[in-house]
Amino acid sequence: MILKTKDITMQFGGVTAVFKLNIDINDGEIVALIGPNGAGKTTAFNMVTGVYTPTEGKVFYTDAKGEQIDITGKLPSDIAKLGIARTFQNIRLFKDLTVYENVLIANHLHLKSDFLSATLHLPWYMNEAKQMHRNTEKLLQEVGLWEVRNEKASSLPYGQQRRLEIVRALATKPRLLLLDEPAAGMNPKETEELTEFIRQIHREYNLTIFMIEHHMDLVMEISDRIYVLEFGMTIAEGTPDEIQNNQRVIDAYLGVDEDA
């Protein structure tokens, strides 16, 4: 098990955005979190990645050595260093920097040289820097963004920006990747390409993927398991088939006929 949340609750003043959420994600799985708008999906993500500290409950992460670490309330940067990377619902690229720089920056967290040796370009920093450039080049070639490496991130077409955001997260060498609505605003063809891309990175980079998504074709096609959230509470959990036939999920999405 790579990630485990234990009864995490998030309250904003009097509003409970997420209530006693329990999620278990096994190594190598693709797990989706779905639910109507405002169900608390992104809040759940923010609690896992340290943007919010849960009002109650704990988040546990198992690192590569198999040690279970309590990551509740840690800084987002420390959580990223442990191997959890994420993307954002509204694209957050470093807009004025090039595609190459965007990916290169994501290598910074593994830098061991202190800032003085980096500034003075001392040999051990130069070695690390070379490695960072090699990693970036390799990654960009593998995911097909090499041709646009010198473009400004904001000048890429929308679909490519989404892809770049995922690639940037990959550059931090994560074991667990959190995707917040990766297909938001995409047409069916782009969604199909994205599905294939997520499959590809899941296979090639030995990842566990946890994602929020509204496109049901994508979710049903690639998820191993699905959690359904409504008003901050888990209403269902299971394989895509189970979820599709779950009456509570259907009610949550389609509404209940009050006369019935």
Next chain:
Amino acid sequence: MKKRDMILTIIGIIALFGLAFFVQEEMDSYIRRIVNLCLVYAIIGLSMNLTNGFVGQFSLGQAGFMAIGAYTVGIFTVPVEYRENIFYAMPMNPAIADIELPLWAALILGGALAALFAFAIGTPVLRLRGDYLAVTTLGFSEIIRIWITNAQSITNGALGIKDIPPLNDVRYIFLVTVICFVFITLLVNSSYGRAFKAIREDEIAAEAMGINLFWHKNLAFMVSAFFAGIGGGLYGALLGTVDPKNFLFTLTYNFLLIIVLGGMGSITGSMLGAVIVTAGLEYLRFFDEPLMLFGMDIPLFRPGFRMVIFSVLLMVCVLFWRHGIMGTREFTWQKAIDFVKNPLGFIKRKGAAQ
């Protein structure tokens, strides 16, 4: 390519060094003074550009850090035998009364003290963003000045320190400027510099990419304060006297003007901005003189009028030319060579790109 640029840069620096020698030997003291001021302002402008332009944190504390540097130079380089005369109102604190340092040591000490102070205030202050950060840093810069005014046994209070061995050596200041520029250029081009830019572009994303916001902001703030301290030290040595009133918060706006005009996030822009602002302030002095035209006294030409002109310039710059001269671009040899080879084509291509 990289090698060629490196060689050209070294040749450029040597050529400028030659120019510094020429200015030192051949030019009158007025020109020397302007050149020195340009260089000192460039150092401080660049230090401010590091936090404001590269890390994107709107900090207005530069005058305070300068004051720390300038006073360190003032206190420790004044010859011991003059001190009794200078500190006539209240004798100097015996702990430091006999310490005299060479200028370079005092500069480094001043920079280090400024950096230390930046670290101390950075811890709470850098949690703020935008305007709030600006107001707080401005406040701390005033606190430094007021502390200096009141710590009479150390700083001689409102009387200031005079008889600092004057520094009017263009070569010395030029050397310090080169060191500062090379250091910050290297820093900005290192992985840490890229992390700074990431913070400027998007703090939340930078943090999610494993960049510790607090530590990186504090680091940039300290480096910035260090060089502002050095610049302030040179400023004090250049004037030969330091006085708390030199370091009013309005001084910071000179540097703000420099980096806005030169380009937030551009190293060469800071240099350019410093030269334009400093030389501009000097050569616009005729606006301060009363002007008689056809026997009429033109009413606006009074002392201080050039500051009005400068304010208008700044406003025009902010309104119509927000990215300044350089934006976040840098001077590169490739661009210079393209320009020399084909000036018209270069301008055309640049126009098309925009």
